[in-house]
Amino acid sequence: MTSIADRVLQGDVRAAARLMRDLDDAVPSARAALQELFPRTGRAFVVGLTGAPGAGKSSLTDRLVAHHRAAGKTVGVVAVDPTSPYTGGAILGDRIRMQDHALDPGVFIRSMATRGNLGGLSRATAGVVAVMDAMGKDVVVVETVGVGQDEIEVAALAHTVVVVAVPGLGDDVQAIKAGVLEIADVFAVNKADREGADRTVRDLQQMLELRRQTATRPGLEHDAAHELRGSPAWSPDDPAFWEPPIVKTVAVRDEGVGDLLAAIERHRQHLEATGQRRAREVARARAAFLALLRDRLLAGALERLAAEEGHLDALAARIADHVEDPFRLADELAARLGA
Amino acid sequence: MTSIADRVLQGDVRAAARLMRDLDDAVPSARAALQELFPRTGRAFVVGLTGAPGAGKSSLTDRLVAHHRAAGKTVGVVAVDPTSPYTGGAILGDRIRMQDHALDPGVFIRSMATRGNLGGLSRATAGVVAVMDAMGKDVVVVETVGVGQDEIEVAALAHTVVVVAVPGLGDDVQAIKAGVLEIADVFAVNKADREGADRTVRDLQQMLELRRQTATRPGLEHDAAHELRGSPAWSPDDPAFWEPPIVKTVAVRDEGVGDLLAAIERHRQHLEATGQRRAREVARARAAFLALLRDRLLAGALERLAAEEGHLDALAARIADHVEDPFRLADELAARLGA
Incomplete structure (x- = not known):
C-alpha cells in the first residue's frame, strides 16, 4: 500500500490536503507521515508575514503569490488565523480573495483552523510548512495575525519575516510594532496611499534607530527571538548585522510589491552570505x-x-x-x- | 531563616514583588516558593479582561479596581502584555494611569514582562495570580491584549472573562470578536459614547444568537475552551447555560462600570450555583x-x-x-x- 507520505511526494494534492488537516487536528498518524517526509524537506524558502488586524496581510500575500508565479516559482501559503481558534475555520473573509489562485496547480493554500490544537499551533504550522516543502514548493508564505507568543513562534519558522504596518493606527498598535521589532527582517508599510504613510515610515525608522543604540544592552541574549532564530546580530558593528528595509506598498493596486520581493531576496542573500x-x-x-x-x-x-x-x-x-x-x-x- | 513564601504570607510586598519577578523570569527557585504557597491559594475570585488593542482595557481595569476598593475589597492586577514580549516591560503607556492606585496598600499591580518566557506566559501568569491569591487579595484582575492561543490560556485562569469590544473597528477585528465568543462570560462595549456603539451591541447579539443556534454542532466538545474551562453548557436547554450579558461602558468617564461589576457578580453566582x-x-x-x-x-x-x-x-x-x-x-x- 502506498503511504500518505509517498502520495504527497508523488504530487497527490488530495493526500497533502488530508495530511495537513490531520496535522491541524493533531491526529497521531500524521506524525509518522511527517517522519517519512522529513528527509525530503529543508529546501523551500519560508517567508513569514505578520502584522496587526486590518493591515492588509492577505492582499499582500495574494500579490506575493502572483509575482512569484510570474517568475515561475511554485508557492505554498499557510494562513494562520489565531483570531478564530474555535470556529473551525468558518470565517472566510479575506481568504476568498485568494480564490484567484485556487485553480493554479503551482499554488497550494491552506488555512489553519487551529481548533483543538491548544498550545500546538506553532507545531501544526511547522508540520504544514514541512508538507509544502516536501511537495517541492519553492517558496512558502506563512501569514499570521497579530503578535503574541504564538505568532512569534510561527514567525520563527520563517527565514525572512515581513512585518506589515499601516498608517493611522493608534498608540496601542504602535506598541505592537515595537513588539515585533526583534523579529522583523523587512517592514512593509501597506495602504501607503493613505494619509500618514510617511509618518509611519518615520516612526519605524526611529524605532530601528533606537534598536541600533540599544544593541548592546545586557540580557538581550536571553530573548525569545534569540532562542528561536539563532543568534541574530543586533550591533551595527557586527558583519552579520541587518538593517530591516522599509518598503511602501499598496497591495490592492499591486504597487511596491516588486520592491518588497527585492527586499526579501536581499535578505535571503544576506542570510546565506553570513x-x-x-x-x-x-x-x-x-x-x-x-x-x-x-x-x-x-x-x-x-x-x-x-x-x-x-x-x-x-x-x-x-x-x-x-x-x-x-x-x-x-x-x-x-x-x-x-x- | 524565613522563606520568601513566609514573607509573602506575612504581607511583605517587596518579597511578593521579587517572587513575581522570579516567576516572570522563570527562575527555578520560584517553583519551591509557589509550592509552599499552594495550600494558601484558591480563595481569590479571578476576573479576566481581554480584547483588541485600543479597546480601553487598562482604563476599564483601573475603574474596576476603584469600584472594588470602594466596596472594601482588596485587588490584585496582572497586566499581561504579549504585544511587547522583548522590551522587558519598557513600554509603559497605559500602565501609568494605574499610578492612582500605586500608594494604596489594598492594591497590588504587576506587569508581566513575558520576556525570556517563551511558551511559558500562561504558566508565569498563573504563578503571579497564585501569589496574589496567597497574599489574600479578594479579587485578581488579569488584563490581556488581543486573542491568540496564549491569551486564551491566560483567560482560562479566570473564573469570569470580560471581553472588551469597541465601536467602529474593522472586519478583521470583528473576526477577533468571533474568536473570543467561546471564552466570553460578559461583554463590555467600551467607549460606548462613540458612534456605532449600538451597532456593536447588535453585532454581538447576533453572534450570541448564532452561538445558541449552533450549540449542538458536533465536535464542539473538543474545543480548547472546553479543555481549559471545564464543561461549559452551550445549549440554552442546559440549566448551566449562561448567556453573556452585554454592558455598555465609558471607562474614562466611569460610566457603566457599576453595571459591569453587577454582571460579573451575577456570573460568579451562576458559576457557584451550577x-x-x-x-x-x-x-x-x-x-x-x-x-x-x-x-x-x-x-x-x-x-x-x-x-x-x-x-x-x-x-x-x-x-x-x-x-x-x-x-x-x-x-x-x-x-x-x-x-
Whole structure:
C-alpha cells in the first residue's frame, strides 16, 4: 500500500490536503507521515508575514503569490488565523480573495483552523510548512495575525519575516510594532496611499534607530527571538548585522510589491552570505526536537499515571481541592519514571 | 531563616514583588516558593479582561479596581502584555494611569514582562495570580491584549472573562470578536459614547444568537475552551447555560462600570450555583499539573541527553542537516528513559 507520505511526494494534492488537516487536528498518524517526509524537506524558502488586524496581510500575500508565479516559482501559503481558534475555520473573509489562485496547480493554500490544537499551533504550522516543502514548493508564505507568543513562534519558522504596518493606527498598535521589532527582517508599510504613510515610515525608522543604540544592552541574549532564530546580530558593528528595509506598498493596486520581493531576496542573500540561514535552521531544529521529546515523554508518563494512580481527572479534582500538591505529584511521578 | 513564601504570607510586598519577578523570569527557585504557597491559594475570585488593542482595557481595569476598593475589597492586577514580549516591560503607556492606585496598600499591580518566557506566559501568569491569591487579595484582575492561543490560556485562569469590544473597528477585528465568543462570560462595549456603539451591541447579539443556534454542532466538545474551562453548557436547554450579558461602558468617564461589576457578580453566582466554578478550577488544576509534569520530565531527559549524547546544539545541527531524524531521536531517547 502506498503511504500518505509517498502520495504527497508523488504530487497527490488530495493526500497533502488530508495530511495537513490531520496535522491541524493533531491526529497521531500524521506524525509518522511527517517522519517519512522529513528527509525530503529543508529546501523551500519560508517567508513569514505578520502584522496587526486590518493591515492588509492577505492582499499582500495574494500579490506575493502572483509575482512569484510570474517568475515561475511554485508557492505554498499557510494562513494562520489565531483570531478564530474555535470556529473551525468558518470565517472566510479575506481568504476568498485568494480564490484567484485556487485553480493554479503551482499554488497550494491552506488555512489553519487551529481548533483543538491548544498550545500546538506553532507545531501544526511547522508540520504544514514541512508538507509544502516536501511537495517541492519553492517558496512558502506563512501569514499570521497579530503578535503574541504564538505568532512569534510561527514567525520563527520563517527565514525572512515581513512585518506589515499601516498608517493611522493608534498608540496601542504602535506598541505592537515595537513588539515585533526583534523579529522583523523587512517592514512593509501597506495602504501607503493613505494619509500618514510617511509618518509611519518615520516612526519605524526611529524605532530601528533606537534598536541600533540599544544593541548592546545586557540580557538581550536571553530573548525569545534569540532562542528561536539563532543568534541574530543586533550591533551595527557586527558583519552579520541587518538593517530591516522599509518598503511602501499598496497591495490592492499591486504597487511596491516588486520592491518588497527585492527586499526579501536581499535578505535571503544576506542570510546565506553570513551563515544565518543555517543558524536559524539549527535553532528551529532544536525547538522541533524538544517539542517532540516533550510530547513523547508526557504521553508515556500519562500512560503510567493511568495504570498506577487512576484517572487524571480524579487527580485534578484533588489538586483543585488543595488536598494534593501538584508540584509534589509531578516530582514524584517524574522520579518514578526515572527522569 | 524565613522563606520568601513566609514573607509573602506575612504581607511583605517587596518579597511578593521579587517572587513575581522570579516567576516572570522563570527562575527555578520560584517553583519551591509557589509550592509552599499552594495550600494558601484558591480563595481569590479571578476576573479576566481581554480584547483588541485600543479597546480601553487598562482604563476599564483601573475603574474596576476603584469600584472594588470602594466596596472594601482588596485587588490584585496582572497586566499581561504579549504585544511587547522583548522590551522587558519598557513600554509603559497605559500602565501609568494605574499610578492612582500605586500608594494604596489594598492594591497590588504587576506587569508581566513575558520576556525570556517563551511558551511559558500562561504558566508565569498563573504563578503571579497564585501569589496574589496567597497574599489574600479578594479579587485578581488579569488584563490581556488581543486573542491568540496564549491569551486564551491566560483567560482560562479566570473564573469570569470580560471581553472588551469597541465601536467602529474593522472586519478583521470583528473576526477577533468571533474568536473570543467561546471564552466570553460578559461583554463590555467600551467607549460606548462613540458612534456605532449600538451597532456593536447588535453585532454581538447576533453572534450570541448564532452561538445558541449552533450549540449542538458536533465536535464542539473538543474545543480548547472546553479543555481549559471545564464543561461549559452551550445549549440554552442546559440549566448551566449562561448567556453573556452585554454592558455598555465609558471607562474614562466611569460610566457603566457599576453595571459591569453587577454582571460579573451575577456570573460568579451562576458559576457557584451550577457547580461550574469547581469545574473550571478542576480543569485549571489539570492543566497546571500537566505543565509541571512536562517540565520535570523534559528537564530530566535533557540531563540524560547531555550525559549520553553530548550537547543538544550538536544534535540540533545534525537534524538541521537532515542527517538525523528528530522523530526517531525523540522516540529513542524517551524509550531509554522508560517513558
